[in-house]
Amino acid sequence: MSTGPLALQGVPAPGPGLPARWYFTVGPTQLHPVVPGAIRDALAIGLPSWSHRSAPARSDVGRTVEALRELLGIPEGHRVLFLSSATEAMERIVEGAVQQRSVHLVNGAFARRFRTIARNLGRDTEVLEVPDGEGFELEGVDLPPGAELVALTQNETSTGVALDPAGIAGLARRHRETLVAVDTVTATPLQPLELAAVDAAFFSVQKLFGLPAGLGVLVASPRLVERARERQARGVGVGGYLHLPALAEAADRNETVATPNSLAIHVLGRVAESYLQRGLAELRRESATAAGRIEAAAAAAGWIPFPREERHRSRTVLVFEVPGGSATVRSRLEQGGFPVASGYGPHRDTQVRIACFPVHSPAAVEGLVRLMRG
Amino acid sequence: MSTGPLALQGVPAPGPGLPARWYFTVGPTQLHPVVPGAIRDALAIGLPSWSHRSAPARSDVGRTVEALRELLGIPEGHRVLFLSSATEAMERIVEGAVQQRSVHLVNGAFARRFRTIARNLGRDTEVLEVPDGEGFELEGVDLPPGAELVALTQNETSTGVALDPAGIAGLARRHRETLVAVDTVTATPLQPLELAAVDAAFFSVQKLFGLPAGLGVLVASPRLVERARERQARGVGVGGYLHLPALAEAADRNETVATPNSLAIHVLGRVAESYLQRGLAELRRESATAAGRIEAAAAAAGWIPFPREERHRSRTVLVFEVPGGSATVRSRLEQGGFPVASGYGPHRDTQVRIACFPVHSPAAVEGLVRLMRG
Numbered sequence: 107m108s109t110g111p112l113a114l115q116g117v118p119a120p121g122p123g124l125p126a127r128w129y130f131t132v133g134p135t136q137l138h139p140v141v142p143g144a145i146r147d148a149l150a151i152g153l154p155s156w157s158h159r160s161a162p163a164r165s166d167v168g169r170t171v172e173a174l175r176e177l178l179g180i181p182e183g184h185r186v187l188f189l190s191s192a193t194e195a196m197e198r199i200v201e202g203a204v205q206q207r208s209v210h211l212v213n214g215a216f217a218r219r220f221r222t223i224a225r226n227l228g229r230d231t232e233v234l235e236v237p238d239g240e241g242f243e244l245e246g247v248d249l250p251p252g253a254e255l256v257a258l259t260q261n262e263t264s265t266g267v268a269l270d271p272a273g274i275a276g277l278a279r280r281h282r283e284t285l286v287a288v289d290t291v292t293a294t295p296l297q298p299l300e301l302a303a304v305d306a307a308f309f310s311v312q313k314l315f316g317l318p319a320g321l322g323v324l325v326a327s328p329r330l331v332e333r334a335r336e337r338q339a340r341g342v343g344v345g346g347y348l349h350l351p352a353l354a355e356a357a358d359r360n361e362t363v364a365t366p367n368s369l370a371i372h373v374l375g376r377v378a379e380s381y382l383q384r385g386l387a388e389l390r391r392e393s394a395t396a397a398g399r400i401e402a403a404a405a406a407a408g409w410i411p412f413p414r415e416e417r418h419r420s421r422t423v424l425v426f427e428v429p430g431g432s433a434t435v436r437s438r439l440e441q442g443g444f445p446v447a448s449g450y451g452p453h454r455d456t457q458v459r460i461a462c463f464p465v466h467s468p469a470a471v472e473g474l475v476r477l478m479r480g
Numbered sequence: 481m482s483t484g485p486l487a488l489q490g491v492p493a494p495g496p497g498l499p500a501r502w503y504f505t506v507g508p509t510q511l512h513p514v515v516p517g518a519i520r521d522a523l524a525i526g527l528p529s530w531s532h533r534s535a536p537a538r539s540d541v542g543r544t545v546e547a548l549r550e551l552l553g554i555p556e557g558h559r560v561l562f563l564s565s566a567t568e569a570m571e572r573i574v575e576g577a578v579q580q581r582s583v584h585l586v587n588g589a590f591a592r593r594f595r596t597i598a599r600n601l602g603r604d605t606e607v608l609e610v611p612d613g614e615g616f617e618l619e620g621v622d623l624p625p626g627a628e629l630v631a632l633t634q635n636e637t638s639t640g641v642a643l644d645p646a647g648i649a650g651l652a653r654r655h656r657e658t659l660v661a662v663d664t665v666t667a668t669p670l671q672p673l674e675l676a677a678v679d680a681a682f683f684s685v686q687k688l689f690g691l692p693a694g695l696g697v698l699v700a701s702p703r704l705v706e707r708a709r710e711r712q713a714r715g716v717g718v719g720g721y722l723h724l725p726a727l728a729e730a731a732d733r734n735e736t737v738a739t740p741n742s743l744a745i746h747v748l749g750r751v752a753e754s755y756l757q758r759g760l761a762e763l764r765r766e767s768a769t770a771a772g773r774i775e776a777a778a779a780a781a782g783w784i785p786f787p788r789e790e791r792h793r794s795r796t797v798l799v800f801e802v803p804g805g806s807a808t809v810r811s812r813l814e815q816g817g818f819p820v821a822s823g824y825g826p827h828r829d830t831q832v833r834i835a836c837f838p839v840h841s842p843a844a845v846e847g848l849v850r851l852m853r854g
Contacts, residue, residue: 123520129529134739142523149516152499154692155508157821190564190694193738197720223720312739318528320564320694320741346571346597364567365508365686367694367741447531 111443117473128470130439131447132263132292132423132461136470138316144376145369154369163368164360170375171360177295177378177386180325181302187353188366189322192291195308196220198324199255199287200227202334202350203305205342209234209253209284211242213269214262215451216289221257238265238453239425241418244273248280254333255285255305261293263313264450266425266459267413268297275303285330292423295378295386296393296464305330311370314422315377316465321370326354381464389464396471397421397462403478407435412457424460425449432458442477444470485817491847502844504813505821506637506666506797506835510844512690518750519743528743537742538734544749545734551669551752551760554699555676561727562740563696566665569682570594572698573629573661574601576708576724577679579716583608583627583658585616587643588636589824590663595631612639612827613799615792618647622654628707629659629679635667637687638824640799640833641787642671649677659704666797668697669755670767670838679704685744688796689751690839695744700728755838763838770845771795771836777852781809786831798834799823806832816851818844 112119112126119126123142129135148154156163171186180186189195200208200223210221212235224231232250236242249256256277261268278286287306290299294309301307305327312319334350344351352363381389401411404426412425428435432448436458439446449457460474486493486500493500497516503509522528530537545560554560563569574582574597584595586609598605606624610616623630630651635642652660661680664673668683675681679701686693708724718725726737755763775785778800786799802809806822810832813820823831834848 123523125524125526127526127529129526131529131531134529134531134742137523137526137528142520145519145523146497146516149497149511149519150499152501152503152511154511154686155501155503155505157505157508158693190568190741191738193721194564197722200720219721226717226723227720228717310739312528318741318743319532319739320744343600343602346574346601347567347593348571349600364565365684365693367564367692367744368508369692370694370741 111441112473115442115473115476117469120470127443127445128466128473129445130460130466130474131445132459133310133313134319135313135461135463136316136465137318138377138380138465140376140380141317141373144373148369148372153372156368158361158365158368166368166372166375167360170371170378173375173378173382174323177382178325179301183328184301185326185331185354185357187324187326187357188362188371189324190320190367191322192289192308192310193219195306195322195324196223196289197227198345198348198350198353199306199330200224200229201343201345202337203285203330204229204255205337206230207232207253208255208257209249210257211247211259212236213241213259213265213267214238215264216262216291217257217259220259220289224257239267239413241267241413241415242269242273244270244277247277249284253281253284255287256281257287257289259289260297260299261291261420261422263292263423265412266420266423267418268293268420270417271298271300275300278303285333292420295381296390296422301325311374314463314465315374316463317370317373317377321367321374326350392468393462393464394421396466396468397424399471399475400424400460400462400478403475407478422462424462425457426460427457431455439474439477444474444477485815486847489816489847489850491843494844501817501819502840502847503819504835504840504848505819506833507684507687508693509687509835509837510690510839511692512751512754512839514750514754515691515747518747522743522746527746530742532735532739532742540742540746540749541734544745544752547749547752547756548697551756552699553675557702558675559700559705559728559731561698561700561731562736562745563698564694564741565696566663566682566684567593569680569696569698570597570663571601572719572722572724572727573680573704574598574603575717575719576711577659577704578603578629579711580604581606581627582629582631583623584631585621585633586610587615587633587639587641588612589638590636590665591631591633594633594663613641613787615641615787615789616643616647618644618651621651623658627655627658629661630655631661631663633663634671634673635665635794635796637666637797639786640794640797641792642667642794644791645672645674649674652677659707666794669760670764670796675699685748688837688839689748690837691744691747691751695741695748700724766842767836767838768795770840770842771798773845773849774798774834774836774852777849781852783832796836798836799831800834801831805829813848813851818848818851
């Protein structure tokens with residue numbers, strides 16, 4: 107049973123082993139209710155003590171990979187690679203698969219980070235940029251000839267701008283010679299993406315999967331790995347040790363190159379299985395309802411949705427401008443047991459960002475909404 | 481209370497929440513008994529949901545850093561950087577601090593990995609190599625002129641060869657122009673190392689700290705960071721995003737560049753505090769006694785210590801050749817509730833490797849020893 111501020115709202119606490127608060131921050135965020143039990147069970151069987159080259163460890167990794175394959179519809183040839191963060195995924199993609207030139211569609215801080223990484227790694231980068239809060243009409247985007255890779259951010263956690271999944275697939279089809287890398291950090295698994303059309307999709311687990319941070323997942327197409335292998339065969343550097351060819355080779359044995367965060371891989375599988383059990387369609391329905399409820403409450407409070415144009419608005423990271431500043435609102439929600447995130451960077455003091463993830467139960471959303479209206 | 485095979489040996493189980501086995505594998509290994517409780521407490525206060533830029537999260541990171549500083553005697557100017565693995569530490573060191581040329585003292589597979597990383601990253605490498613099972617007389621080692629960095633492995637987990645800590649410090653003093661990087665993976669915190677004399681010392685937490693894998697720690701000297709900053713200022717690549725200058729800058733605020741494995745950072749602090757409470761001197765005494773007991777039991781069983789010369793032998797990773805092959809022995813110990821590691825690489829079927837870490841209680845060591853003698 108809930109205690110403290112939650113009880114005042116009549117909202118049940120997230121679950122056994124977790125505090126009586128609902129984190130609506132955009133990641134790290136609320137832990138999924140299966141997390142404490144999944145960790146406890148893994149410790150009780152000694153999983154973190156198993157060699158990552160042993161059969162039981164490989165089998166556990168395989169189980170998580172299978173759950174992700176089913177949940178996300180990962181094509182058979184695509185591999186699931188485990189890294190430490192989405193940021194590391196950006197580094198590994200550029201190091202491995204880009205010889206000279208990448209193109210970056212920049213709609214916020216994380217897209218900008220991908221570009222910075224490519225530039226820091228000595229690649230030429232071309233940038234198509236829109237101001238914060240604006241989106242891309244992907245149908246009209248043409249890539250410059252010779253672009254080896256285009257980097258997109260499906261859901262900008264900094265600005266709440268989402269890209270149209272059909273537009274991503276269409277762009278990929280119009281530029282079959284270009285590798286397509288998509289940051290899906292706050293998109294996976296709710297926002298659809300045609301993985302067969304893209305070469306890299308990566309996310310971290312502390313967002314929509316509601317895990318403790320420390321694990322990144324990169325879904326890599328055969329072509330992405332092949333590109334890195336070709337470069338390697340030509341004697342070109344593809345990274346130090348944790349590079350795409352090595353990661354892919356290890357993944358084919360359900361292993362990793364270095365000793366992985368096997369506890370997180372295990373727990374990720376349990377959360378993915380829980381999502382499978384409830385069904386992605388149901389999760390999407392619930393999330394759309396939740397987003398609608400939060401948006402309505404925000405409108406009633408006089409907050410202004412940040413991406414002005416509705417079609418560019420994320421439904422997982424809801425961003426609002428709060429007239430008069432966001433600090434008081436954030437403090438009130440936090441004291442009520444429902445912390446939300448500040449705006450990002452220059453928008454820190456004027457905006458709030460509210461996560462609408464599958465870890466947030468309808469009852470929790472109702473509690474938040476009541477507090478927003480109160 | 482213990483059940484199953486351990487009970488037959490009269491050995492108490494490792495602790496609440498952990499299975500009734502004692503992992504004497506060399507890492508991943510036995511979890512420290514405080515791990516389940518430390519994880520449970522962190523979940524209960526919602527620590528993994530906190531923003532890593534928030535004051536409570538920074539304070540928790542700071543507490544772990546302080547415990548490590550005290551336990552390891554980290555000099556004031558040296559920084560504690562959090563990575564995902566020791567392998568990643570090797571990559572970040574080379575990317576950041578080596579312009580052209582590194583020297584590698586190779587006494588096994590992990591030293592060889594460091595060299596491979598430098599080569600894969602396009603650096604010239606010079607190798608001083610001894611056959612598996614032999615050590616270095618560091619007093620006689622002279623580095624070639626122009627070596628920017630020398631890489632050493634204090635304790636080779638693959639071969640059980642240890643380097644003399646005084647020899648490492650002496651080498652560093654004779655070559656003040658050369659950065660000294662030491663892989664201390666199965667050395668920290670038991671084997672002494674004069675951190676003021678070296679520029680990089682790195683380890684992963686699933687060894688002597690008995691944590692689940694997924695976190696690496698790099699103790700970086702001011703000079704190491706300065707070298708990377710100078711290179712960066714000259715416009716030379718120092719890495720993509722998770723590079724030494726950025727890691728150092730974040731560490732100065734008790735933050736990290738990307739969202740870190742904050743749960744592991746928290747638990748590492750609790751284990752370090754537990755080690756501080758017992759005292760390093762006591763841990764070393766206990767470990768030396770344990771190593772002696774295991775070595776005596778091995779001798780009684782007719783096993784041959786692998787590094788032939790006693791002065792090169794590790795006291796944390798005890799390696800033995802088992803006449804007739806190691807598979808039967810390993811299977812018997814595993815069934816008895818005391819798994820040990822196989823030999824590494826070419827030594828897989830002929831050797832065993834037995835961890836002698838501070839997580840292994842004297843009672844557990846007695847149980848193992850009885851089973852070895854049985």
